Amino acid sequence: MIIDDEYPARVLLNDYASKLPLLQVVASCKTALEAMAVLREQTVDLIFLDIQMPELTGLEFLQSLTHPPLVIFTTAYADYALKGYELNVVDYLLKPFSFERFVQAVNKAAERFQLTQSTPSATPSPIIQSEQKSFIVVKADHKLHRIAYEDILFIEGLREYVAFHTVSGKVITLESLKKLEEMLPAETFIRVHKSYIVNKKKVKSLYGNQLDIAGHWIPIGKLYRDEVVKHLFS
Incomplete structure (x- = not known):
């Protein structure tokens, strides 16, 4: 649930949340009183x-709740940070904040939420390996996305999330690059950096320590450079 009296702030948070499959916005409230009405009707995790x-x-509002859900403060004022931690909030986002900073806060909330669950391992993996070799099925935005290997340009790691950059757009899901590296066919994909896996067939050129993939410049990690040059340019 989002609670903010400023409309642009609610729009931004809704936009950020829509990019993460882990989140579903159940209410966007402009006052704490509206939020109280929502909490009387349904359960909110964050x-x-x-x-x-x-x-x-x-x-x-937070102090009035007997059993508050997880809370991330979003404010333009840094003066309340200490009070926030006294109230055991998950994180304190100081406006204006970036999407990357938002993701960090959500990751903290996800970790804390899992600790409160008795069977966290029961949550299904958002990545489903296809029996065929031509595509992968990804769970994101409360939908199943069928992504053909040939459409993937590169995959970017965002801590506990990954972003599939494809010819038609970007899909973000909760997964690790390490697991994807093991799942994806080695004849098509190669790890080039701690934060990137690329489609070998989409690489156009090498300039210094960067690969050109459809106009995106992807860095090559020092530990991966020899293997990248060997497999792509020898």
Whole structure:
């Protein structure tokens, strides 16, 4: 749930959340009183909470909850950071914050949420290996995406998430590059950096320590350079 009295802030948080398959926005509220009504009707696992709001501040709202869900503060004021940690909030996002910083906060929330679950291993993997060799099925945005190997340009690691950069766009899912490196066919894909796997067939050129893939410059890690040159340019 998003609680923020500023409309642009709610729009930004909704946009950020829509990019992560782990999140589903169940409500976007402009006041804490609206949020209280939502909490009476349904269960919420995580709240993105502004502090300076009319009628009831974020701090007052949080302190009023007997069993609060996980909370990430989103505020333009750094003065409340200590109070936030006293209230055991997951993270403190200081506006304006980037998508990368948002992902870091969500990762913290996910880790804490898993600790509260009795059977975290029961959660299915968002990556489903296809029996065929031509595509992979990815769970993202509450949908199953069938991504053909030939359409993948490169895969970027975002800590606990990965982004599939394809010829038609980007798909972000909860997974690790290490697991993908083991799953994807080695004749088509190669790890070139701790944060990147690339489609060998999409590499156009090598310039210094970077690969040109459809106009994207992908860095090559020092530990991977010899293997990259051997498999792609020898």
